Every structure is written in C-alpha cells, then in structure tokens.
Amino acid sequence: MKNIGLIEDDSVLVNAYSKYFKITKTFNIAFSVPDVSDALNLAIADPHIILLDINLRSGSGIDGIKALAQHFPKSSIVILSSLEDAKLTRLALENGAVGYLLKSSSLAYITESLLKLDEGGIPFSPVTISHLMQGGAPTLTEPDTAGLTKRELELIKLLSEGLANKTAAHRLNVTYFTINQHLKNIYKKLKINSKSELIAWYLNKS
Structure with a gap:
C-alpha cells in the first residue's frame, strides 16, 4: 500500500479521503496537515504522493510546490483543488506538480487517477486536461525542438x-x-x- 500525504485545511474533506482510502485499501495516510509550512516541519519518510490544495491559510499551495519537492524529493505532488483555472493548471505543472485533480471529481476517479502514476499516467480531471491544450498545440520548429525527432x-x-x-x-x-x-x-x-x-x-x- 502506498503512502500519501494530504495538505488540506478542510477537515471534512480530509476525513472523507482518509475513510475512502482505508475502505478501498488503496493508500495509507502518512500525514495530514492544513498548510505547506506544517508539512515542511515533518521529519518523516517521503510519501509516494502528496495531495496539495491551492487555497491555504498561508496563500497559494502552488507557491509551496518547489519547497515541498526539495523537502520530499521522492514524492509526486498532485494538486487537488476546487479551482478550475487554466492558468493555475499550467502554473502548477511549471512549478513541478505532476497532476491537477478537481475536488468535484469522485473519490473513485481521484483514486484511479493516482494509481495510474505507476503506469506513467498523469492525474488530471477532464476539465484540467483541456486546460493544457487551450490556445492550441504549439507548432514547433528548429531550433525550438531542441533536436527532438x-x-x-x-x-x-x-x-x-x-x-x-x-x-x-x-x-x-x-x-x-x-x-x-x-x-x-x-x-x-x-x-x-x-x-x-x-x-x-x-x-x-x-
């Protein structure tokens, strides 16, 4: 069973996630804290996945991605937010998140998406996948392609x-x-x- 860390200040949601993961025997909750700063003060082994909310008491969770990646270098950081915003989706990835899931998604969908990380999958809700392609796919030409085939x-x-x-x-x-x-x-x-x-x-x- 993989370990997962929750950075979420809504205790009702935290309890819901914890109960669901326990019932389905998919993830073990390594820690649950309300803010990035609390996670950075933990001295524990890196969880496989960190679920990170954006609206936190200290500000945007996206601003804490790089610090979390340094503190937990072996963890995959996935945004779990209620905010459907293309700019936030792109910014999260640019800062080092590996996915962007919406809280409106079912717990079953969230769990399935996280489990696909082992297969090289990227956890996104359908809406956030569309965010990635807004503006159309880039047309790459030399030297933009960096020698890619x-x-x-x-x-x-x-x-x-x-x-x-x-x-x-x-x-x-x-x-x-x-x-x-x-x-x-x-x-x-x-x-x-x-x-x-x-x-x-x-x-x-x-």
Missing part, C-alpha cells in the same frame, strides 16, 4: 494530453519499452528529469 514530438504531444505511457505506446503502435527509451532520450536532450518538466516545456512553447 518527429516521433519524440508526437509522444510529447500525447503525454501532454494526459495519456499514460502504455496508452501512448498503443497509439503510436510501439512497445512500452520503446516509449521508455524515447523518454530517456527526450529527457537527455532537454536536460530535464520528469514528465511534469517535459509537459511544462511543451506548454511554454504554445
């Missing part, structure tokens, strides 16, 4: 639309292993280390 660019586009690695492999008619090799090459060319950085790079080209 046409197939690598196709893969980046699919991943930016929220597809998991396995789904992208099926769409491109290649093996899962090939997708992973493509990603290694892409990360090396762009000098990045994660899918969230990759999507942020892609969005900045639009």
